Amino acid sequence: MNYIFYFLIVSSIIFGAVNGKLDDVVNAILTGAETSVKVAFSLIGIMAFWLGMMKLAEKTGVVEFISKLIKPVTRRLFSDIDENSPAIGDIAMSFSANALGLTNAATPIGIRAMEELQKENRYKKSATNSMCMFLGMNTAGFQLIPATVIAVLIGAGYKNPTEIIAPTFVVTLTAFISAIFIAKFFEKIWPSQKILRKNAIKEAQSKQKIIKSEGA
Numbered sequence: 001m002n003y004i005f006y007f008l009i010v011s012s013i014i015f016g017a018v019n020g021k022l023d024d025v026v027n028a029i030l031t032g033a034e035t036s037v038k039v040a041f042s043l044i045g046i047m048a049f050w051l052g053m054m055k056l057a058e059k060t061g062v063v064e065f066i067s068k069l070i071k072p073v074t075r076r077l078f079s080d081i082d083e084n085s086p087a088i089g090d091i092a093m094s095f096s097a098n099a100l101g102l103t104n105a106a107t108p109i110g111i112r113a114m115e116e117l118q119k120e121n122r123y124k125k126s127a128t129n130s131m132c133m134f135l136g137m138n139t140a141g142f143q144l145i146p147a148t149v150i151a152v153l154i155g156a157g158y159k160n161p162t163e164i165i166a167p168t169f170v171v172t173l174t175a176f177i178s179a180i181f182i183a184k185f186f187e188k189i190w191p192s193q194k195i196l197r198k199n200a201i202k203e204a205q206s207k208q209k210i211i212k213s214e215g216a
Contacts, residue, residue: 009029039151043148043151051102054097054102070088071083071088077180078129078134079130081120085116087113093109094109095142100147101147101149103141103148106138110138114131129187136180139179140172141175142173146165149164149168150162150164
């Protein structure tokens with residue numbers, strides 16, 4: 001990614017110099033740097049507020065309550081994990097963070113949830129159906145309130161930043177539902193972990209037999 005940005009910057013300077021618009025390129029760089037600082041500062045307040053709310057929700061047991069509330073749904077979507085798995089709480093927090101538009105906060109929570117799912121994964125070389133389902137749903141990023149985007153628009157001086165809420169809701173909801181259906185569809189046609197595990201056991205046993213026969 002760094003190489004791509006470096007290429008874009010260098011090529012912009014070169015093309016600006018060739019076309020006699022180097023002054024415009026320099027002005028754009030300085031203006032962009034100033035705008036990025038403003039946007040970063042506008043993000044601090046809203047991110048601090050919602051991250052604090054998420055931490056309070058975790059400490060006061062709201063996350064545990066949400067986990068119990070969505071348990072009938074998670075039981076259907078994530079059928080191969082235990083209903084009392086700690087991953088369910090992390091999944092609930094990740095979806096809550098995404099719903100509030102806190103994508104930066106949802107990332108570490110999502111990683112923690114994936115680590116919990118990996119602990120319950122009996123065949124470590126392959127992702128479970130629950131891991132694939134969670135990845136698809138988390139990537140779709142369903143958002144009720146795109147807080148981060150609104151903060152960026154405010155920092156950029158946009159006059160009506162809240163008008164993005166409705167289209168964002170429709171788009172992310174469509175992507176979210178599509179991710180669920182696609183994951184469930186591939187569950188039906190892809191080899192299950194049980195089959196992969198049996199094949200791995202058979203392969204290991206055959207290798208042991210070969211080693212023993214060579215030793216004999």
